[in-house]
Amino acid sequence: MAGKSGREISAVPASGIKGKLLSWEGALILILIGVNILGVAISPNYNVSNVLREMPRYLAEIFMMFGMGYILVLGDIDISVGALVCLAGTITVLSSNAGAPFGLAVVICLAVGLLGGMLNGFIATRFTELPTMIVTLGTQIIFRGIAEVLFETWGNGGGTASMADTKGLMLLAKKIGPFPIAFFCVIIVGVVMITVLSKTTFGRKLYAIGSNKTAAYYAGVKVEKIRFICYSLLGFLAGVCALFLLTATFGSNTTTGQGFEMEVIAMCVFGGIATTGGKGNLIGGFIAAFIIVCLRIALGQRNINTQIILVIIGLMLIISVLVPSISSAITARKKKAQT
Amino acid sequence: MKKKSIGQFLSGSREASLVIVLVVLLIVVGVINPSFLSFTNIRQIFLNNTLTFIMALGMLCVMLTAGIDISITSTLAFAGMSIGMLQKYDVIHNTFLLFVIGALIGIVCGFLNGIIIAKGNVAPIICTMGFMYIWRGMAYVISNNNWASGMDVAGFSDFGKDGAPGPYIILIVAYVVFFVVMKWTRFGRRIYAVGSNTEAARVSGINVDRTLTSVYTIMGFLAGLSGVLSVSIYASAQPNMQYGKEMDVIAACVIGGVSMNGGRGSVAGTFLGALIIGIISKALPMVNIPNFWQNLIKGVIILAVVILNVVTQRTMDRQNLLRREM
Numbered sequence: 001m002a003g004k005s006g007r008e009i010s011a012v013p014a015s016g017i018k019g020k021l022l023s024w025e026g027a028l029i030l031i032l033i034g035v036n037i038l039g040v041a042i043s044p045n046y047n048v049s050n051v052l053r054e055m056p057r058y059l060a061e062i063f064m065m066f067g068m069g070y071i072l073v074l075g076d077i078d079i080s081v082g083a084l085v086c087l088a089g090t091i092t093v094l095s096s097n098a099g100a101p102f103g104l105a106v107v108i109c110l111a112v113g114l115l116g117g118m119l120n121g122f123i124a125t126r127f128t129e130l131p132t133m134i135v136t137l138g139t140q141i142i143f144r145g146i147a148e149v150l151f152e153t154w155g156n157g158g159g160t161a162s163m164a165d166t167k168g169l170m171l172l173a174k175k176i177g178p179f180p181i182a183f184f185c186v187i188i189v190g191v192v193m194i195t196v197l198s199k200t201t202f203g204r205k206l207y208a209i210g211s212n213k214t215a216a217y218y219a220g221v222k223v224e225k226i227r228f229i230c231y232s233l234l235g236f237l238a239g240v241c242a243l244f245l246l247t248a249t250f251g252s253n254t255t256t257g258q259g260f261e262m263e264v265i266a267m268c269v270f271g272g273i274a275t276t277g278g279k280g281n282l283i284g285g286f287i288a289a290f291i292i293v294c295l296r297i298a299l300g301q302r303n304i305n306t307q308i309i310l311v312i313i314g315l316m317l318i319i320s321v322l323v324p325s326i327s328s329a330i331t332a333r334k335k336k337a338q339t
Numbered sequence: 340m341k342k343k344s345i346g347q348f349l350s351g352s353r354e355a356s357l358v359i360v361l362v363v364l365l366i367v368v369g370v371i372n373p374s375f376l377s378f379t380n381i382r383q384i385f386l387n388n389t390l391t392f393i394m395a396l397g398m399l400c401v402m403l404t405a406g407i408d409i410s411i412t413s414t415l416a417f418a419g420m421s422i423g424m425l426q427k428y429d430v431i432h433n434t435f436l437l438f439v440i441g442a443l444i445g446i447v448c449g450f451l452n453g454i455i456i457a458k459g460n461v462a463p464i465i466c467t468m469g470f471m472y473i474w475r476g477m478a479y480v481i482s483n484n485n486w487a488s489g490m491d492v493a494g495f496s497d498f499g500k501d502g503a504p505g506p507y508i509i510l511i512v513a514y515v516v517f518f519v520v521m522k523w524t525r526f527g528r529r530i531y532a533v534g535s536n537t538e539a540a541r542v543s544g545i546n547v548d549r550t551l552t553s554v555y556t557i558m559g560f561l562a563g564l565s566g567v568l569s570v571s572i573y574a575s576a577q578p579n580m581q582y583g584k585e586m587d588v589i590a591a592c593v594i595g596g597v598s599m600n601g602g603r604g605s606v607a608g609t610f611l612g613a614l615i616i617g618i619i620s621k622a623l624p625m626v627n628i629p630n631f632w633q634n635l636i637k638g639v640i641i642l643a644v645v646i647l648n649v650v651t652q653r654t655m656d657r658q659n660l661l662r663r664e665m
Contacts, residue, residue: 131599138642145635152631275462310476318469325460
């Protein structure tokens with residue numbers, strides 16, 4: 001029964017939540033199929049091989065989606081990852097141009113991502129009073145600021161740099177059969193991240209922290225340590241994203257990765273993860289990511305004003321978050337009618 | 340009783356410490372480059388940051404209710420693009436009418452945000468993120484990827500060109516109105532009440548949903564207004580205008596001492612926060628620091644300010660505890 005304040009006091013049975021989640025993922029799969037049918041219908045070039053060929057440049061973001069899912073389950077948010085992708089990519093390109101071998105450049109790229117994430121985690125866990133949005137807003141501006149300074153002081157200026165030696169990147173952009181390497185990496189990272197979140201104690205602790213941080217702390221969960229790990233992980237994945245983005249763009253500029261953070265959060269939310277924490281899982285986010293990727297490719301092939309995709313993503317986002325409250329409103333009305 | 344020490348006074352009043360930061364900043368920059376303190380220069384700081392100044396007011400209201408609105412620059416682009424297109428295709432050239440249309444578009448956008456957040460119980464960041472995509476996309480769609488050039492908006496841009504009084508008047512009026520409303524009217528105090536403790540506000544008879552909706556509507560109105568102003572000041576309308584600048588607005592509020600958890604913040608603080616951000620971006624080139632250092636320094640200052648705030652708060656709490664022990 002709803003209390004005076006309109007807050008639902010009675011607990012929802014577990015099977016109900018599970019059923020709802022399952023049905024949400026089912027709906028997402030249906031949407032994914034629908035998007036693919038739409039693609040085939042509007043574009044004669046929309047087929048498996050073409051989609052796979054265009055995919056790598058969109059795949060990079062999905063890596064970060066998994067890390068962001070962890071952060072959102074914790075009830076935190078990280079809006080600095082787009083800028084971190086820019087910073088990692090920039091340093092990689094500049095160090096490679098300065099003579100670093102490809103292997104070293106890859107290590108640098110991942111290390112920069114990891115360090116950036118650790119910085120976020122350090123500030124967020126040391127100053128727990130600060131909302132993580134503020135912390136990552138600050139680091140977002142700093143990361144992109146560092147990249148801008150590097151372009152001018154280390155690169156050739158002009159806010160852009162392209163990789164001179166692309167041999168190594170070409171190797172990463174290769175395909176195994178029809179599938180690009182990035183595709184396999186996304187699947188592997190995805191399976192690991194999904195399993196860790198849903199099957200291990202570490203993953204369950206994330207839900208505990210997201211549902212009630214204080215309760216989790218008193219239950220013996222090392223809250224701040226786990227938060228630090230999650231931020232570092234997301235930072236590392238931002239490095240991975242930067243690396244695979246380079247295999248598609250072969251360069252970096254000051255606007256690289258702009259808006260990625262919001263797109264990644266949108267994928268998670270569309271996939272059913274609540275930003276208030278403790279709810280949702282990564283499978284939904286994974287499917288949602290592919291929905292957005294396929295939609296992008298389909299609309300891009302058709303040469304439709306590509307910006308209309310922004311409207312579609314926005315509408316999907318709002319509808320998907322409205323569904324739970326609409327359905328609960330309907331059940332509340334039904335209950336009222338019964339009494 | 341002991342008199343308050345200077346340190347306690349400063350940490351107690353956010354505005355006082357901001358004023359000191361501002362004065363120090365002005366003195367340092369003024370000594371290195373005296374022309375920084377010239378009237379023209381200071382006027383330009385306000386003109387260049389009019390949009391941040393105005394939208395920071397709306398963001399203050401939104402953040403007071405523990406919300407956030409990241410759709411503002413998209414609303415700005417949509418409103419700005421709409422009036423840009425109206426002029427490009429010679430539909431309307433009346434400045435006043437264009438302002439009304441832009442503001443109305445903003446109000447509609449903001450109202451949609453508010454109604455979904457209040458009635459649909461959606462997290463503000465998610466709802467406004469959705470509209471961030473929608474309005475930005477709409478700005479591209481209605482303009483069909485074109486943009487309105489200085490020629491298209493020729494007569495209209497006189498309103499906001501360097502030296503014209505229009506933007507300053509709007510700025511002053513907006514700040515005076517908000518200062519009065521937030522401090523002395525029932526509506527303003529309701530916003531604080533909702534932000535401090537939503538449940539308590541609801542129990543004491545405040546219509547929380549209506550307050551939330553009106554707060555986001557105000558934000559939308561200011562964003563729409565800024566869209567029109569932006570077209571006027573920069574004499575062009577592009578679909579990607581002010582992309583990502585919502586973070587500047589949020590940063591201005593945060594520096595100005597507005598709490599993200601709601602209920603804490605003031606118009607004066609917001610003004611000072613926006614002014615500090617404006618001064619940093621204007622002052623760097625004048626003290627021989629190249630412009631590309633701007634973002635890095637801005638980011639460091641934002642983080643430093645918020646962390647310093649936490650640290651002073653902690654020491655204050657500890658001192659209070661110690662005093663109680665005795």
